[in-house]
Amino acid sequence: MKTLIIIPTYNEIENIPGLIKEIFGFDNQLSVMVVDDDSPDGTAGIVQELRRTYFNLLLLQRRGTRGFGQSYLEGFKKIINENYEIIVIMDADFSHDYKEIPEMVRKFSDCDTVVGSRYVQGGKIKNWNWRRRLLSRFANFYASSILSIPIYDSTTGFMCFKKDVLKKINLDSIKSEGYAFLVELKYKIFKAGYKITEHPIVFTERREGQSKMSFKNIWEAIFLPWKLRFSRN
Numbered sequence: 001m002k003t004l005i006i007i008p009t010y011n012e013i014e015n016i017p018g019l020i021k022e023i024f025g026f027d028n029q030l031s032v033m034v035v036d037d038d039s040p041d042g043t044a045g046i047v048q049e050l051r052r053t054y055f056n057l058l059l060l061q062r063r064g065t066r067g068f069g070q071s072y073l074e075g076f077k078k079i080i081n082e083n084y085e086i087i088v089i090m091d092a093d094f095s096h097d098y099k100e101i102p103e104m105v106r107k108f109s110d111c112d113t114v115v116g117s118r119y120v121q122g123g124k125i126k127n128w129n130w131r132r133r134l135l136s137r138f139a140n141f142y143a144s145s146i147l148s149i150p151i152y153d154s155t156t157g158f159m160c161f162k163k164d165v166l167k168k169i170n171l172d173s174i175k176s177e178g179y180a181f182l183v184e185l186k187y188k189i190f191k192a193g194y195k196i197t198e199h200p201i202v203f204t205e206r207r208e209g210q211s212k213m214s215f216k217n218i219w220e221a222i223f224l225p226w227k228l229r230f231s232r233n
Helices: 016-026 041-052 069-078 100-107 130-149 164-168 178-191 215-228
Strands: 003-009 031-036 057-061 086-089 111-117 125-128 159-162 196-198 202-204
Touching: 003 016, 003 069, 003 111, 016 041, 016 100, 016 202, 031 041, 031 069, 041 057, 057 069, 069 086, 069 178, 086 100, 100 111, 100 159, 100 196, 111 178, 111 215, 130 178, 130 215, 159 164, 164 196, 178 196
Parallel strands: 003 031, 003 086, 031 057, 111 196, 125 202
Antiparallel strands: 086 159, 111 159
16 A cells, blocks of 8 residues: 655754665655754755655645644645555654554554554553653553543554545644644544554654653643543534
């Protein structure tokens, strides 16, 4: 199945060249779209250079208000009518292992969405202290319990789904960012009647640069599940 990986970037010039080279070295039949959020460090420029070598590499440059969630949404809208069958979303910082994608795609015979999960048997996290692990566990339990989503890792940023899923959920209704966006996207997919399966992954802390998540994103993730639960939509 024709697969597109969407990778949002903001100041990822230290990571994105290596990641793109590794992905296409692994499988040159994959397509990759980098959605750059007007990075001042020149991330978009280096991706544009790499497009001369990798013909399946796409670049979407955003302007205006920055946002992790909005980057994904613009990417979705850009390709929703293209001839891709599977959409993968993942981070640019090597925390998600692209080599898991073929195994995740194989699971589509029994589902519509596959979530790369740290919290099912076989999944794990490298290089996190116990406080961060505890916070992540609680955040996932908190969101899944309130929203009754039947998955253990609702905050993971590594997942793939059939492109037709995007046509049934209301993308314009998604306004959240950060972890909240990842939870809301899964919730919308689940409420639309699609089956979600978890695939065990090993999550590794980013190689270079700093996390873009802010305290605002964390507070949004706390309030979003209640907002979604009581929303008429």
